[in-house]
Amino acid sequence: MALRENRANVTCMSFLSLGLTEPLQRAVAAWHYEEPTPIQAAAIPAILRGADVWASAQTGSGKTAAFALPLVQKLAAARRPHGRYVSALILVPTRELATQVVEAVRRYARYLPQPLKTLVAVGGLSINPQMLALGGGADLLVATPGRLLDLIDHNALSLAEVSVLVLDEADRLLDLGFKAELDRIVGLLPARRQSLLFSATFPPEVQTLAAALLRDPLRIETPDTAENTPEILQRVIEVDAPRRTQLLRHLVETNGWSGVLVFVATKYTCEHVAEKLVRAGIAAAALHGELSQGARTQALADLKAGKVKVLIATDLAARGIDIPKLPAVVNYDLPRSAVDYTHRIGRTGRAGEAGVAISFVSAGTHAHFRLIEKLHSLTLEREQIAGFEPRETEVVTPLVAPDGGGIKGRRKSKKDKIREVAARAVGEPVPVRVVPPRPARVVSPRTGGGF
Numbered sequence: 386m387a388l389r390e391n392r393a394n395v396t397c398m399s400f401l402s403l404g405l406t407e408p409l410q411r412a413v414a415a416w417h418y419e420e421p422t423p424i425q426a427a428a429i430p431a432i433l434r435g436a437d438v439w440a441s442a443q444t445g446s447g448k449t450a451a452f453a454l455p456l457v458q459k460l461a462a463a464r465r466p467h468g469r470y471v472s473a474l475i476l477v478p479t480r481e482l483a484t485q486v487v488e489a490v491r492r493y494a495r496y497l498p499q500p501l502k503t504l505v506a507v508g509g510l511s512i513n514p515q516m517l518a519l520g521g522g523a524d525l526l527v528a529t530p531g532r533l534l535d536l537i538d539h540n541a542l543s544l545a546e547v548s549v550l551v552l553d554e555a556d557r558l559l560d561l562g563f564k565a566e567l568d569r570i571v572g573l574l575p576a577r578r579q580s581l582l583f584s585a586t587f588p589p590e591v592q593t594l595a596a597a598l599l600r601d602p603l604r605i606e607t608p609d610t611a612e613n614t615p616e617i618l619q620r621v622i623e624v625d626a627p628r629r630t631q632l633l634r635h636l637v638e639t640n641g642w643s644g645v646l647v648f649v650a651t652k653y654t655c656e657h658v659a660e661k662l663v664r665a666g667i668a669a670a671a672l673h674g675e676l677s678q679g680a681r682t683q684a685l686a687d688l689k690a691g692k693v694k695v696l697i698a699t700d701l702a703a704r705g706i707d708i709p710k711l712p713a714v715v716n717y718d719l720p721r722s723a724v725d726y727t728h729r730i731g732r733t734g735r736a737g738e739a740g741v742a743i744s745f746v747s748a749g750t751h752a753h754f755r756l757i758e759k760l761h762s763l764t765l766e767r768e769q770i771a772g773f774e775p776r777e778t779e780v781v782t783p784l785v786a787p788d789g790g791g792i793k794g795r796r797k798s799k800k801d802k803i804r805e806v807a808a809r810a811v812g813e814p815v816p817v818r819v820v821p822p823r824p825a826r827v828v829s830p831r832t833g834g835g836f
């Protein structure tokens with residue numbers, strides 16, 4: 386791929402000047418979008434003229450509309466699908482994101498004189514209705530890779546006439562291990578097509594994917610200006626791990642949030658914390674990968690509708706999920722990585738709204754949070770809440786052997802590091818590796834402290 390480092394000049398303008406037709410302009414007006422966000426201003430004209438696009442954007446920056454508005458306009462003007470063919474394919478990493486994206490597309494297509502046929506194909510639901518719905522083809526299919534391939538294997542659709550491919554959250558698709566599926570899907574697409582790739586981060590695997598997929602793409606990077614940066618107040622509260630649920634309950638009761646998304650590390654904690662809050666009379670629900678698709682959809686819909694005030698979720702809900710006007714996110718357990726931190730807190734402070742993101746840190750997780758801060762060049766003040774002051778003190782982990790290391794068996798092994806990251810993510814004290822005079826090596830007992 387000859388990548389044209391054609392960084393878009395992102396400036397503010399009106400939807401009128403972007404080349405959108407009247408039905409699309411009516412749709413954005415109906416949704417009270419007054420002006421395009423920077424990524425929309427850059428991407429919409431490029432997509433309309435048929436260019437491949439490789440874009441990154443802040444969470445909540447209007448990325449979906451940036452590809453969905455021009456895509457809808459192109460599909461409205463294109464030949465109708467037939468047989469088992471689909472005209473446009475959007476690949477997403479999660480079922481929730483698939484539903485959200487198709488809902489956005491339908492919103493933007495609402496005023497077209499001829500309706501578009503838009504379908505979703507995701508796992509966790511019976512395949513038969515999806516196969517039936519694909520009869521006669523579709524203008525647009527939003528799919529997760531696994532289910533898409535199942536449908537192809539059942540002969541329910543063909544990708545041979547896809548004219549536009551969108552990869553949304555490409556880095557997450559790869560994180561979730563969809564590389565082999567993506568390779569197979571790309572092999573089934575026609576060579577002549579338009580490809581759009583959206584990714585929050587650009588690890589080498591995404592760059593390889595981009596090189597394989599895109600032809601002379603327009604590279605769009607929205608600058609980190611105050612205007613593009615979500616207004617999220619980041620707070621860090623010190624609390625002993627076993628008291629986190631009580632503190633959470635206190636915060637929910639005293640802050641008057643209309644809704645809050647709480648991230649935890651495991652399905653067990655998810656259920657357990659939700660149950661405790663419900664018993665305390667708080668409208669809470671759990672969202673994790675072991676629930677049925679119906680229950681997952683319902684939990685999110687209930688939070689959006691205000692029926693549920695506190696949604697306890699695993700990282701399943703960290704990416705792409707749009708809960709308009711969500712005022713708060715809580716990291717009950719810290720995220721594993723600095724990138725996950727960005728995605729989690731990005732569920733609040735969306736579309737110009739202000740939000741607060743609170744992270745709980747306990748004796749065993751201070752060091753992990755400092756690492757997240759370091760990677761984001763952040764220094765956040767530590768707070769304590771009256772009545773919840775921590776009693777446990779930080780477990781100090783020497784990063785290198787006091788003698789400077791360099792002796793075989795005295796540096797942390799890869800396994801030690803993995804264990805530490807896992808322990809930190811679930812809020813357990815990190816197994817401390819004390820380095821005494823050789824040859825003894827002691828690993829501290831893992832005391833309680835997880836939820």
Ligand code: AMP
Nearest residue numbers: 418420421422445446447448449707736
């Ligand atoms: P996204 O980043 O695509 O998840 O979008 C985040 C939120 O911003 C969604 O609720 C969109 O409806 C909203 N949105 C998208 N574009 C605009 C715009 N130009 N003006 C105001 N809100 C927007």
